[in-house]
Amino acid sequence: MSHRVLVLDNDPSLGELLALALRRSGLRPLVLSASADAETVMTEEGADFLVLDLNLGAGDSGDRLARRWAGAGILPPFLILTGTPLDERLDSLRGLPEFRGVLAKPFSLVALADEIRAGCGPARLGESA
Numbered sequence: 001m002s003h004r005v006l007v008l009d010n011d012p013s014l015g016e017l018l019a020l021a022l023r024r025s026g027l028r029p030l031v032l033s034a035s036a037d038a039e040t041v042m043t044e045e046g047a048d049f050l051v052l053d054l055n056l057g058a059g060d061s062g063d064r065l066a067r068r069w070a071g072a073g074i075l076p077p078f079l080i081l082t083g084t085p086l087d088e089r090l091d092s093l094r095g096l097p098e099f100r101g102v103l104a105k106p107f108s109l110v111a112l113a114d115e116i117r118a119g120c121g122p123a124r125l126g127e128s129a
Helices: 014-022 035-044 061-070 088-093 109-120
Strands: 004-008 026-032 049-053 053-056 078-082 100-106
Touching: 004 014, 004 035, 004 061, 004 078, 014 109, 026 035, 035 061, 049 061, 053 061, 061 078, 061 088, 078 088, 078 109, 100 109
Parallel strands: 004 026, 004 049, 049 078, 078 100
Antiparallel strands: none
């Protein structure tokens, strides 16, 4: 039994590393680099947890996506990954009930998996890995 984790980050190398680490931690990661693809997944399938890069490139930002998805009712519990943990944009996320915090790059992969598990709660019965 494991939780489905959507990872949205524009760095393919980091995405691969996160996918490997999360799978090894017993989670089911889906790593995407395009916000449009992530929005489709969130709308059609959802996720138990979201790991969201603050600076996505191409005019996208994690804070804007999180607020939009919260307004649409499709935002799961989420963490922000960022190299700029003091960024003022993070203040707008602190009031969202789904917001679980910020992990500053570089971060511990074990700490990330622990935060995700804590944010998801217990796995649902009948869910398969």
